[in-house]
Amino acid sequence: MSNVISAKNLTLAYDNGAKEIIKNATFSIKKGEFVFITGPSGSGKSTLLKALYGALKPKNGALVVGGHDLAHTKPKKLQELRRHMGIIFQDYRLINEWSVEKNVVLPLMIAGYSEDVQKAQAQRLLKHVKLAEYANKYPLELSGGEQQRVGVARALSKNPVVILADEPTGNLDDYSSNVIWDLMENACSQLDTTVVVVTHKIPTIFSLPYRHFIIEHGGVYEVH
Amino acid sequence: MKSIKNHLMFILPLVAILLGIEFYLVFDRTTDSYEKGLKEGYSMLVVANKPIKLNDLKALNSHIGSIESIKRENIVSQIAKGISKDSQEQILHQLPYFYDVRLDEYVPVNGLNKIKKDLESSTIIKKVETFGSSYSSSYRLFSFIKFILKLFIGFIAVVSLFLIIKQMEIWKYEHRQRMRVMEIFGAPLMLRSGILFRMAVVDAFFATLLTSSVFLYIKFKWAPVSGIDILMQKQDELFDMNDMGVLLISSLVIVIVAVYSVVVSNKGVEE
Numbered sequence: 001m002s003n004v005i006s007a008k009n010l011t012l013a014y015d016n017g018a019k020e021i022i023k024n025a026t027f028s029i030k031k032g033e034f035v036f037i038t039g040p041s042g043s044g045k046s047t048l049l050k051a052l053y054g055a056l057k058p059k060n061g062a063l064v065v066g067g068h069d070l071a072h073t074k075p076k077k078l079q080e081l082r083r084h085m086g087i088i089f090q091d092y093r094l095i096n097e098w099s100v101e102k103n104v105v106l107p108l109m110i111a112g113y114s115e116d117v118q119k120a121q122a123q124r125l126l127k128h129v130k131l132a133e134y135a136n137k138y139p140l141e142l143s144g145g146e147q148q149r150v151g152v153a154r155a156l157s158k159n160p161v162v163i164l165a166d167e168p169t170g171n172l173d174d175y176s177s178n179v180i181w182d183l184m185e186n187a188c189s190q191l192d193t194t195v196v197v198v199t200h201k202i203p204t205i206f207s208l209p210y211r212h213f214i215i216e217h218g219g220v221y222e223v224h
Numbered sequence: 225m226k227s228i229k230n231h232l233m234f235i236l237p238l239v240a241i242l243l244g245i246e247f248y249l250v251f252d253r254t255t256d257s258y259e260k261g262l263k264e265g266y267s268m269l270v271v272a273n274k275p276i277k278l279n280d281l282k283a284l285n286s287h288i289g290s291i292e293s294i295k296r297e298n299i300v301s302q303i304a305k306g307i308s309k310d311s312q313e314q315i316l317h318q319l320p321y322f323y324d325v326r327l328d329e330y331v332p333v334n335g336l337n338k339i340k341k342d343l344e345s346s347t348i349i350k351k352v353e354t355f356g357s358s359y360s361s362s363y364r365l366f367s368f369i370k371f372i373l374k375l376f377i378g379f380i381a382v383v384s385l386f387l388i389i390k391q392m393e394i395w396k397y398e399h400r401q402r403m404r405v406m407e408i409f410g411a412p413l414m415l416r417s418g419i420l421f422r423m424a425v426v427d428a429f430f431a432t433l434l435t436s437s438v439f440l441y442i443k444f445k446w447a448p449v450s451g452i453d454i455l456m457q458k459q460d461e462l463f464d465m466n467d468m469g470v471l472l473i474s475s476l477v478i479v480i481v482a483v484y485s486v487v488v489s490n491k492g493v494e495e
Contacts (some may be wrong), residue, residue, distance in 0.1 A: 087408055097402065
């Protein structure tokens with residue numbers, strides 16, 4: 001199987017390169033794999049995820065996602081690449097002035113799908129995340145767990161090639177966490193979606209085979 | 225309510241700028257004819273030893289627009305009543321040539337002095353007399369009003385621009401979350417900023433309509449009954465339908481620049 005993500009001697013840094021967070025990391029992730037990235041707070045897990053969706057350019061080395069070297073990808077190409085990604089944030093990042101349904105179909109809207117398709121997909125996904133009756137509500141009317149489920153539905157709405165999730169179940173109740181893990185497992189097993197999850201703790205009940213990377217002292221190591 | 229307030233916060237400074245632009249246009253139009261009036265109301269009397277032509281004077285100063293010879297016979301008949309014909313002819317022979325000289329455009333006072341000096345430098349010309357004692361004071365008053373109005377319009381424009389910038393800051397904050405999320409999911413610039421552009425264009429239309437309405441009211445309702453001669457006489461010049469185009473283009477340019485600066489400053493998903 002081909003690599004969807006590959007990093008070679010990757011160094012990521014802030015402050016114009018002065019503060020190195022990830023140093024000389026080399027790893028690759030194949031299509032359809034489920035990957036957990038763990039590590040202590042401040043180790044660089046979120047930084048790595050940011051680099052994977054092109055919000056942080058590598059200082060050194062290569063980071064190739066979907067065939068694009070993110071160190072040299074032009075903004076227009078990066079835009080196109082992001083349209084094949086589903087991104088989930090710990091702080092949800094929903095658009096508060098939009099309804100739940102409109103938030104869910106954002107990737108479809110960007111891709112130019114018709115309103116009928118958008119509506120049908122929103123209904124299907126909201127049913128999956130057990131929020132069918134919340135379509136016309138607004139994010140701030142929902143609990144944290146519900147908002148995160150909307151975030152997951154949004155990430156899945158365009159059947160992305162890669163799902164990048166940053167602490168998707170942090171601070172959530174068990175019910176919401178289980179729904180989210182189920183959805184991501186299904187996407188991976190049924191749609192062959194590559195899923196990369198940054199988390200403090202790997203869920204105890206997890207049925208799929210997965211790979212586990214740990215970030216420590218700037219290095220990215222695979223745990224076997 | 226918040227949305228109306230947001231629109232008003234942008235529309236009102238925009239209207240202030242547009243009012244300034246329209247005031248300038250109207251002032252320019254009305255003063256154009258005032259300048260023309262000043263020019264036409266001004267004349268010089270040139271007294272020459274020999275007959276002169278327009279080109280002779282134009283060679284001395286290019287601002288000379290036209291000359292009209294004053295019939296010497298008329299002068300003689302006025303001053304030599306009851307004198308014999310021979311004596312009248314002798315007087316006519318001795319009499320210099322008189323010309324009423326007009327200028328081709330409005331010339332400020334220092335320009336007038338130069339024209340007089342240039343004409344007097346000719347050996348054929350004996351004397352140059354200017355008529356129009358109010359010319360200088362009118363011109364000074366006119367210049368002063370023009371300067372004050374421009375200053376006022378400039379001041380209003382600067383204050384309004386500050387208010388628009390302030391509103392842009394609010395927009396930037398309000399729309400940041402949506403634009404950044406959309407950028408993360410790969411939305412192109414036009415889609416990300418579409419809502420903002422639509423909102424701003426609607427505001428631009430409203431501001432243009434509001435400004436045009438004010439001037440249309442002044443033109444058709446207020447000016448005819450104002451009792452102010454100049455407004456009643458120049459009613460047509462108070463608002464031209466082309467002005468609406470100028471105002472619309474101006475407001476669109478202002479909002480596009482404003483929105484574009486918000487969009488550009490919100491670019492970049494890094495935090």
